[in-house]
Amino acid sequence: MSALLTPSRITSLQNRVERLVERFKPWSWLWPPMAFAAGLGSFFLVDRQQWLGVVLALGLLFAWLLLLSEGLISRWLAKRGHPTLPQGVTTFIAQMIHQETLFFTLPFILITTVWNSGQTLFAALVVGMAALSIIDPLYYKLAGRWRSLYFIFHAQCVFLVVLVILPIMLHLTTRQSLLLALVITVLVALPSFWHLLNKRSLKDWCLFFGLTMVLAYAAWFGRIWVPPASLWMTSSALSPAFNVQQRQPQGSIALTPQALQANGLYVYTAIRAPRGLSETIYHAWHHNGTLIDLVELSINGGREQGYRAWSQKLNFPADPSGNWRIDIMTDGGQRLGLLRFNVSDAPGEASIADGHINPSGLSGLNLRRFIPGRSSDVEASNGN
Structure with missing residues (x-):
C-alpha cells in the first residue's frame, strides 16, 4: 500500500x-x-x-x-x-x-x-x-x-x-x-x-x-x-355529506351553529406519498385556538392524485361560533396542511362548506374516537 x-x-x-x-x-x-x-x-x-x-x-x-x-x-x-x-x-x-x-x-x-x-x-x-x-x-x-x-x-x-x-x-x-x-x-x-x-x-x-x-x-x-419532504397534501374539501363509495365530498351549507349541530361536518384530504410508504396522519380540530379533537388515519403511498382520507365531526360545543382550524399533521408533528373556516349566525360571516375539492400546494378503514364526557364525537375513515 x-x-x-x-x-x-x-x-x-x-x-x-x-x-x-x-x-x-x-x-x-x-x-x-x-x-x-x-x-x-x-x-x-x-x-x-x-x-x-x-x-x-x-x-x-x-x-x-x-x-x-x-x-x-x-x-x-x-x-x-x-x-x-x-x-x-x-x-x-x-x-x-x-x-x-x-x-x-x-x-x-x-x-x-x-x-x-x-x-x-x-x-x-x-x-x-x-x-x-x-x-x-x-x-x-x-x-x-x-x-x-x-x-x-x-x-x-x-x-x-x-x-x-x-x-x-x-x-x-x-x-x-x-x-x-x-x-x-x-x-x-x-x-x-x-x-x-x-x-x-x-x-x-x-x-x-x-x-x-x-x-x-x-x-x-x-x-x-419543517416541511414533510416526502408527503404532500394534493387537495382538500369541507362538506356536510360524503359519498363513501366514490370517496367524494357532497352537499353545500353555510356553516352556522344550527347547521353544524344538525349535519356535522366532513373534512376530506388527499395525501401524496412515495410508493411503499405507510404513514399515520392526524386531523387536529381546533376551536378558537384550542385543540378539541385529534383524529388518527392511516395512509399508503403510490397514488398519484393522493391517498384519500376523511374525518367527520358529529358533536360540536354548545356554542360552536368562532374560528375553526383543522391541522393535517404527520405522526412526527410536521404540518401537511391546514383548513380554516368560520362559524357564525351573522349573514356573510359564516364560511361555506360546498364539497368543492380544492387543490393544495403546488375498502376503507372506519373507526370512532371518543372524547371524555361526549360520545360518538368524531368518525374517521380513509381509502385509496
Missing part, C-alpha cells in the same frame, strides 16, 4: 485533480440547475421510476461520504508527509456538493411547504442557503472566516439530504426520517462549537454536553416548521 502511495504519485494525482477542477470551473454554473432538475424529476417520478430517486440518492450519499472523510484523509496524508489538496480545491469540491444537496432537495421543500404557516421561514432559509452556495464571494468568506457558521451550514445540508432520501430509499416514515435527521444533524453540528471549549476541563465537558442537549431539544421543538 505504501509503495502505491509514494509522494511522486500522490503529487501527480493532486495535479490531475487541480487541472480537472480548473477545467470544470467555467461550467460550474450548470451544476445548480441540473441538481434542481434532478430533484424535481425525482419528486414527481419517484412512483413511476423509483430507481431514479434511488440512484440520485445513492450518488448524493456517496458525495457526502467523500466530503465527511476529506478532513480525515488530509490529516492522514499530512502525518505521513504526503501533500494534500489546496484549501481552494477542497472548498470548491465542498461547494459543488452543497449546491447539489441544496438544489436537489429544494423542489421537495418548496412543493411540500404549507405556505400559510411557519414552514415558510424554513423554506426561505433553504432558498437563502441555495443562493449563498452559488455566490462565490459569500460562500468562500463563509468557508474561510466563519468556520462555526460553515459547520452549521454543512449540518443543515446533512439534515436536508437525510430528510429527503430516507423515505425514498428505505421507506422510513416521516417521523423516523425526522428523528434520524435530527440526531445526525446534531452530531455534525457539534464541531462548530467544539473549538470554543477547553476540553481539558470537566466543567467545559459538562457545558458541551448541556449545549448538545439544548441543540437537540431546540431541533425537536422546531419540527413543526
Whole structure:
C-alpha cells in the first residue's frame, strides 16, 4: 500500500485533480440547475421510476461520504508527509456538493411547504442557503472566516439530504426520517462549537454536553416548521355529506351553529406519498385556538392524485361560533396542511362548506374516537 502511495504519485494525482477542477470551473454554473432538475424529476417520478430517486440518492450519499472523510484523509496524508489538496480545491469540491444537496432537495421543500404557516421561514432559509452556495464571494468568506457558521451550514445540508432520501430509499416514515435527521444533524453540528471549549476541563465537558442537549431539544421543538419532504397534501374539501363509495365530498351549507349541530361536518384530504410508504396522519380540530379533537388515519403511498382520507365531526360545543382550524399533521408533528373556516349566525360571516375539492400546494378503514364526557364525537375513515 505504501509503495502505491509514494509522494511522486500522490503529487501527480493532486495535479490531475487541480487541472480537472480548473477545467470544470467555467461550467460550474450548470451544476445548480441540473441538481434542481434532478430533484424535481425525482419528486414527481419517484412512483413511476423509483430507481431514479434511488440512484440520485445513492450518488448524493456517496458525495457526502467523500466530503465527511476529506478532513480525515488530509490529516492522514499530512502525518505521513504526503501533500494534500489546496484549501481552494477542497472548498470548491465542498461547494459543488452543497449546491447539489441544496438544489436537489429544494423542489421537495418548496412543493411540500404549507405556505400559510411557519414552514415558510424554513423554506426561505433553504432558498437563502441555495443562493449563498452559488455566490462565490459569500460562500468562500463563509468557508474561510466563519468556520462555526460553515459547520452549521454543512449540518443543515446533512439534515436536508437525510430528510429527503430516507423515505425514498428505505421507506422510513416521516417521523423516523425526522428523528434520524435530527440526531445526525446534531452530531455534525457539534464541531462548530467544539473549538470554543477547553476540553481539558470537566466543567467545559459538562457545558458541551448541556449545549448538545439544548441543540437537540431546540431541533425537536422546531419540527413543526419543517416541511414533510416526502408527503404532500394534493387537495382538500369541507362538506356536510360524503359519498363513501366514490370517496367524494357532497352537499353545500353555510356553516352556522344550527347547521353544524344538525349535519356535522366532513373534512376530506388527499395525501401524496412515495410508493411503499405507510404513514399515520392526524386531523387536529381546533376551536378558537384550542385543540378539541385529534383524529388518527392511516395512509399508503403510490397514488398519484393522493391517498384519500376523511374525518367527520358529529358533536360540536354548545356554542360552536368562532374560528375553526383543522391541522393535517404527520405522526412526527410536521404540518401537511391546514383548513380554516368560520362559524357564525351573522349573514356573510359564516364560511361555506360546498364539497368543492380544492387543490393544495403546488375498502376503507372506519373507526370512532371518543372524547371524555361526549360520545360518538368524531368518525374517521380513509381509502385509496
